Amino acid sequence: MRHLPYFCRGQVVRGFGRGSKQLGIPTANFPEQVVDNLPADVSTGIYYGWASVGSGDVHKMVVSIGWNPYYKNTKKSMETHIIHTFKEDFYGEILNVAIVGYLRPEKNFDSLESLISAIQGDIEEAKKRLDLPEHLKFKEDNFFQVPKNKILNGH
Ligand SMILES: Cc1cc2nc3c(=O)[nH]c(=O)nc-3n(C[C@H](O)[C@H](O)[C@H](O)COP(=O)(O)O)c2cc1C
Ligand SMILES: Nc1ncnc2c1ncn2[C@@H]1O[C@H](COP(=O)(O)OP(=O)(O)O)[C@@H](O)[C@H]1O
Ligand SMILES: [Mg+2]
Structure with a gap:
């Protein structure tokens, strides 16, 4: 496993529009190109960290990287629930994300309810761990100090 944090x-x-509708847990998805550029040593699985939208406030997040075995996706995805x-x-x-810790590997589940409760468990665990000083410090990282014009008018 790569040394965290990982910023991107x-x-x-x-x-697929499943996050909000089926799970009640929306996930902001990154384009294929961002997923393809993940370093090889960032393994698939469920992580936690910090995220902001544009130049907005920094919030706690959980992120799933992989093939969503429950849905048997054929393309690897990276999805952040803020x-x-x-x-x-x-x-x-x-979307700006700082991944600071690893929670668990991706799993298959025998029902939608079990998938939802696993994700809810991840959210509760992430909330607790992110209050630890070693993780809390990344909320203030320079990575999130993005000038408005730079990110709104792009690249
Ligand atoms: C914290 C978290 C944990 C997740 N864990 C799993 C998992 O163990 N197995 C799985 O198949 N999908 C998992 N997912 C992914 C959901 O299945 C996915 O977010 C959902 O399919 C929404 O997809 P969409 O953005 O394409 O609509 C997880 C998502 C989050 C945010
Ligand atoms: N707390 C949140 N975390 C992530 N995305 C959110 C949140 N609240 C609203 N959204 C919106 O919901 C979208 C994701 O919903 P989702 O059902 O997963 O659809 P999709 O399959 O298109 O990713 C995000 O792209 C974002 O615009
Ligand atoms: Mg999504």
Whole structure:
């Protein structure tokens, strides 16, 4: 496993629309290119860390990297659930993430309910761990100090 933290940003794209509708847990999906550029030593699995949208506030997050065995995806995805209630969707905006810790490997489940409760467990565990000083410090990292014009008008 790579030495964390791992920082990355990219545009939020559409996935299969399952996160909100089937699970009640929306996940902001990164484009294929961002997923393909993950270092080989960032293994698939469920991680936690910090995230912000554009130049917005930094929130706790959980992120899933892999093939979603429950849904048997054929393409690897990287999906971030931000632990915050947003007023509206933010497709097309830049999502900034700092992955600071690993929770567990991806698993298959025998029901949707079991998948949902596993994810809810991940969220509770992430909330606790992110309060530890060793993780809390990354909330203030320079990575998140992005000037507005740089990220809104792009690249
Ligand atoms: C914290 C977290 C843990 C997850 N764990 C698993 C898992 O163990 N197995 C799995 O098949 N999918 C897992 N998922 C992925 C969900 O299946 C996925 O978010 C859902 O299919 C939504 O996909 P969509 O963005 O394409 O709509 C996890 C997602 C999150 C946010
Ligand atoms: N707390 C949140 N965390 C992640 N995405 C959120 C959140 N609140 C709203 N969203 C929006 O919901 C979208 C993800 O919903 P989801 O059902 O997973 O659809 P998709 O399959 O298109 O990724 C995100 O792209 C974002 O615009
Ligand atoms: Mg999603």
